[in-house]
Structures are given as structure tokens and as C-alpha cells.
Amino acid sequence: MALTVTALAALAGLLLILPGLGREAKYTIGLYAYPAASLGGGMVLAAAAFRYRGRHRWAWLMMGLGVACWGVAESVYQITLAVAEEVPYPSWADVFYLVGYPMVGAGVLLLPHAPVGHFERARSLLDATVGAVGISLVAWITYLDRVVTFDGEASFLENWVNALYPIGDVLLLIAVMALAFRKSEHRFGLEFLLVGAALLMNAAADMVYLPLVNADLYWDGMWLDGVWLLAYACLAATAWVILQPPRPVADPHSRHLRRLLIPYVPVAALPVIIAVQSDLRARYLTLFTAVLVGLMITRQWMATREVREITERQRDGILASVSHEMRTPLTAVQGYSQLLNGDWAQFDESERRQMVGDIEDQAIHLGRVITDIIDLTRGKTSSVRLDRSQQCVAGVLERAVRALPSASQARVTIEADSQLTVDADRDRLHQIVVNLLTNAVRYGKHRILLRVGRDGGDVLFQVHDDGPGVPKRFEAAIWQRFERGAHRRGSSVDGLGIGLPIARALVEAHGGTITQHRSDVHGGACFEFTIPASAPPATSPTPEPRPVQPTFSR
Structure with missing residues (x-):
């Protein structure tokens, strides 16, 4: 029909x-x-x-x-x-x-x-x-x-x-x-x-x-x-x-040129029609108006291109940041796996158990890092879930240092009371310390001090390095996603500006604060954060972590 x-x-x-x-x-x-x-x-x-x-x-x-x-x-x-x-x-x-x-x-x-x-x-x-x-x-x-x-x-x-x-x-x-x-x-x-x-x-x-x-x-x-x-x-x-x-x-979501041009065709025709039907003075006015409108449209087009390029860079940054945050735990997993695979017999039972345990810890940590990156890029850092319990600070610090590349571990010096405990999520606290240590390794020169002590009812963690420090004009910007301060452009130092925002979100989820200032120890940057301290045990102290042979000076 x-x-x-x-x-x-x-x-x-x-x-x-x-x-x-x-x-x-x-x-x-x-x-x-x-x-x-x-x-x-x-x-x-x-x-x-x-x-x-x-x-x-x-x-x-x-x-x-x-x-x-x-x-x-x-x-x-x-x-x-x-x-x-x-x-x-x-x-x-x-x-x-x-x-x-x-x-x-x-x-x-x-x-x-x-x-x-x-x-x-x-x-x-x-x-x-x-x-x-x-x-x-x-x-x-x-x-x-x-x-x-x-x-x-x-x-x-x-x-x-x-x-x-x-x-x-x-x-x-x-x-x-x-x-x-x-x-x-x-x-x-x-x-x-x-x-x-x-x-x-x-x-x-x-x-x-x-x-x-x-x-x-x-x-x-x-x-x-x-x-x-x-x-x-x-x-x-x-x-x-x-x-x-x-x-x-x-x-x-495909884009077509017709959707950009069609609505402005009648608008572009207006000056021509007005000029044809107007006197000479009105024609000149129409001409200048058309030129201004053309410049405004060109400017808007350039702004659109700029926004698209920024969006593409952020997309690439998100993908690269996943690689950045996964690299540290993967390095530890790869290193221990090679050691165990190369000569299993040279390690005693306790050392093998410790290495396997570290591999398991890093695998769990890796999964949580991925979740945190997704939450961070979506703006959902306030929804971080914590599994808090009493943690031995010395054990957390040793585990964090072992997560660094072997060549960097020797640069770290730890100052902490072996009996000090903190009420925190073990893996999240580990992630905070690793992020700050990674920055210190990346931007420092030779020496890194990891100092932890009591500060009233809190436990104060400090990471000192001997690098150039953070310029004053970037002290607020470095806490933003994908912001690297003075290293944002043309820097030979790797990084995408995601470690500090994650650390800040995790510290605030614990009810603490994190700040940055000039180090009074090594002259570089000092990043410090507080976590509410746990009450000391009444009878038996918190068990020490598995014995290790640290590769750093104490």
C-alpha cells in the first residue's frame, strides 16, 4: 500500500x-x-x-x-x-x-x-x-x-x-x-x-x-x-x-559535521539578507557585526578543540596512571618470584614463607590500588572502606620499604619506636607510606628519612627527602588529580600526579590530615600525616611482624 x-x-x-x-x-x-x-x-x-x-x-x-x-x-x-x-x-x-x-x-x-x-x-x-x-x-x-x-x-x-x-x-x-x-x-x-x-x-x-x-x-x-x-x-x-x-x-556518540554547521547556516545568511535590503551605513554595520560573530565562532571552535585535547590527555593520563600505580607492587611480586624460582633451596623455611606472604600482600594491594584509581578518577574517594585494627608501625614501615625497588631501599632510614601502634587499615596505611616514599625516591637525591612518633593522641608519620622541594606556588596544586606542580611539563621525571591525591583521600578516610613543608632534616620536601593512635595493649604487646633482613639502614 x-x-x-x-x-x-x-x-x-x-x-x-x-x-x-x-x-x-x-x-x-x-x-x-x-x-x-x-x-x-x-x-x-x-x-x-x-x-x-x-x-x-x-x-x-x-x-x-x-x-x-x-x-x-x-x-x-x-x-x-x-x-x-x-x-x-x-x-x-x-x-x-x-x-x-x-x-x-x-x-x-x-x-x-x-x-x-x-x-x-x-x-x-x-x-x-x-x-x-x-x-x-x-x-x-x-x-x-x-x-x-x-x-x-x-x-x-x-x-x-x-x-x-x-x-x-x-x-x-x-x-x-x-x-x-x-x-x-x-x-x-x-x-x-x-x-x-x-x-x-x-x-x-x-x-x-x-x-x-x-x-x-x-x-x-x-x-x-x-x-x-x-x-x-x-x-x-x-x-x-x-x-x-x-x-x-x-x-x-558519533559526531557529524552537519550537526555543527546546519544550525548556523540561517544565522550566517542573516547578514547577507540584511545587507541586501539595507542602506550603505547599515551594510557596513552588518559587515563589522558579521566579522565579530565570525571571530567569536572561530574562538569557540578553538576552545572546543582545546577541551577535546585536554580530555584526551586526561584519558591517556588515567590509563598511564594505572600503570604507574601498579608498577610498584608488580616490581615486588616479580622480584620475589625470581628469587624463589632461581634458587629455592638457598632460603630457609621462614624466609620462603615471608617472601610468599609478601607476594600475596602485594597482589591484594594491587587489587585495592586499581579500585582506588577508579574511585579517584570518578571523584568517589569519600567512599573508601577501611578495615581498621591495631597495627605495629614498625612492621608497616618495613613492609612499605620492601615494596620499593632494591636499589632505592638503601636510601631509606627509619626512625620509629618498635612498640608504637596505630589504629588503621593495614593495607591502606601501607599504600599511603609507599606513595610518599615513591615520591621521595623520584624527586629526592640520595637520602630519605622515614620518621614516626607520637603527637598527642595521634601518630605522626614524616617522609623527608633531600630534593629541591615543592615551590610555594604549587603547594596547593599538587593535591589535585594529575597535577605535578613544577614537573607538569617537559620533566624527565616520571609520574602523573596521582599518588598524592590518593594518599590524601586515604589519610582523610582515617580521620587524619596530611600536609607538606620544607624539610628541616635534609632540606628538601617533607610530607607528614597523622593517624589516630591506638591504645597501648594492657598485657601483651602487639606481635612483631615476621623477621626480615632489611636492606636499609636503621
Whole structure:
């Protein structure tokens, strides 16, 4: 049925547009083809809507019924003309014509979009608004200002009907703009192209029709009726496309140049139109305004490119930061594995158990590092979960130093009471100390002091190095994600600025604080943090960690 209506409407439209037939023959073709094409196209489109469900169905149904209203209007007009030989103005035909415009426009706006983010949806809405305002201004200057006139001798109703027709054409143009910005779920949205072409032809034909009528140049069956018939052929073809099997799904986040250019085409046309219709002074003003607008658009385009590049760098930074935070525990796992695999027999039972235990600890730590990185990049550091218990500070420090590369362990000196305990999550505290030690190794020169002691009801941890320290202007910035202070650009030192934000989040999750100042020991940087101290045991002290042979000086 849809193909039949498409073929008949297209054939009739071409016969009216192409030369060869006489005026009387074209009038006869238009007399029968126009109501059949408009009413038939609307009905098949409304019927095809039931292929979908929910909002999708209502969108196509509204468009189909709106087109059918135009068909009913044409039928009422022809019947009234045949019976009374003269059609009053306005008539019931005008009612159906005018109702069709908002119904078609509402159907286009109801079409569901592919899922996008809030910012992209807002940006698309803003672009569509720019295009709609531009279309309205262009239409007013070139079209509405001349055809929307209030005749003092005509009735109030006649004047309003005269105004509503061109306003309906502007609604169709805005609907075309909405279609252009719709992110289709399909790779080839042929149905949307057909609907857009039909609405564009309909609106253009309407805009040509009114001046022709005012100049007494229009006659039934002329080429303009052929354009309307081709528009109805496109609508009937849309119904046929809808009834076809689904097409492959495309990426809903794909970007097309048309979505960037289309809304600004009418805006760009405004200076040209104003310049043509204005005096010399207004033309110069328009020219300078156009230049300024062009500069603003260029600036916005450059800002968009910059934001995209920053986003890409942050994405690359997230991926690289995962590698950065995984490298330390993986180094420990690899080192112990090579030792055990190379000469198992040279180690006694206690040493082997300690190495296997360290490998297990580092594997657990690695999993938690990955979770922390994900939380940090998503801004969810406040949701860190802790498994707090009394921890021997000396054991935590020794374990943290063993996690460093072997060549770096000798640079660390520990000053801590072997009986000191702290109420903390063992793995999280280990992660904090390792992050600070890693920074000290990276930015220091030769000496690192890891000092821990009581500070009232807290335990104070300090990491001193002999590096250049943190410049004062970067003291606040270094706690931000992916911020490396003075080493942000062109630095030969590895790092991506994620260790300190993670350490800060974990310290604050423990109820402590972390700060940075100039070291009074080695002259470099000193990072210190506090964790609430645990109460000393009443009888037996907290067991010492497994015996180790540290590779650093004490």
C-alpha cells in the first residue's frame, strides 16, 4: 500500500512539473491525485507507526495523522468546491490544514533520541535553538514581513488565518532543524531523510504559494502542486522504509559535521539578507557585526578543540596512571618470584614463607590500588572502606620499604619506636607510606628519612627527602588529580600526579590530615600525616611482624 501511494504521488507530481501536458490535463490530475496522495500518505504513515511501541509509535502516529489532516482538508475543499462552486474563507478546510502543522511538528519533537549525556543533550538543544531563531529571523525578513498583513476590511478571523499559515511553515522548518539534530540509532536514517525532505518541500512550496496567490499567478495543477505531490510521495515512502527490517545500529556518540554547521547556516545568511535590503551605513554595520560573530565562532571552535585535547590527555593520563600505580607492587611480586624460582633451596623455611606472604600482600594491594584509581578518577574517594585494627608501625614501615625497588631501599632510614601502634587499615596505611616514599625516591637525591612518633593522641608519620622541594606556588596544586606542580611539563621525571591525591583521600578516610613543608632534616620536601593512635595493649604487646633482613639502614 505504501509503495502504491508513493508511486502514484511521485508520478502525478512529475506529470505536473514536467512540460508536455496541457493546463486542463494537469488540472484534472491534480484534482484527483492531490487528495488521494495527501490522505493516503498520512494514513499509511500512521499505520506504519504501529510497528513501534511507546514514544516512537506516538511520534510517527502524530506525523501521520497531521499529514492525514492535510488530506482531509484537501478533500473538504474539493467537495465544497464541487457542491457550492465557491469555497468560503476561512472554511473547515482551513481548520484541518492549520491543525496539521502543529501535529507534524509535535511528532518530530516526540521522536526518541539515542542516549547521550546531559551536557551533549544541552549542547544539542542550544544548537537547535540557534538554528530555530535563525530560521525565524530569516523567514520574517524575507517572507513573513510581506505576507503577514492585517487587512482592515477583512474579518478578525480572516486576518488570523492569514497569519497562521506562514507561521505553520516556520514550524515545519524548525521541525526539519530538529530532525537534523536527532541522533539516530541507525547508521542510515533514511526515514528521517525522507521526512525532512518532505517537510522542506512542503514549507518551500507554501512560501512560494502565498506570493503567487497575492499576485494572481497561481492556478490549480501548476508545477507548484507537483512539488506538494512529491512531498507526499516522500511521506508515503517513509512508511515503506519504517516497515522494513531493522538496520545495523550505529554508535550514538558519533559526531557529524552537519550537526555543527546546519544550525548556523540561517544565522550566517542573516547578514547577507540584511545587507541586501539595507542602506550603505547599515551594510557596513552588518559587515563589522558579521566579522565579530565570525571571530567569536572561530574562538569557540578553538576552545572546543582545546577541551577535546585536554580530555584526551586526561584519558591517556588515567590509563598511564594505572600503570604507574601498579608498577610498584608488580616490581615486588616479580622480584620475589625470581628469587624463589632461581634458587629455592638457598632460603630457609621462614624466609620462603615471608617472601610468599609478601607476594600475596602485594597482589591484594594491587587489587585495592586499581579500585582506588577508579574511585579517584570518578571523584568517589569519600567512599573508601577501611578495615581498621591495631597495627605495629614498625612492621608497616618495613613492609612499605620492601615494596620499593632494591636499589632505592638503601636510601631509606627509619626512625620509629618498635612498640608504637596505630589504629588503621593495614593495607591502606601501607599504600599511603609507599606513595610518599615513591615520591621521595623520584624527586629526592640520595637520602630519605622515614620518621614516626607520637603527637598527642595521634601518630605522626614524616617522609623527608633531600630534593629541591615543592615551590610555594604549587603547594596547593599538587593535591589535585594529575597535577605535578613544577614537573607538569617537559620533566624527565616520571609520574602523573596521582599518588598524592590518593594518599590524601586515604589519610582523610582515617580521620587524619596530611600536609607538606620544607624539610628541616635534609632540606628538601617533607610530607607528614597523622593517624589516630591506638591504645597501648594492657598485657601483651602487639606481635612483631615476621623477621626480615632489611636492606636499609636503621
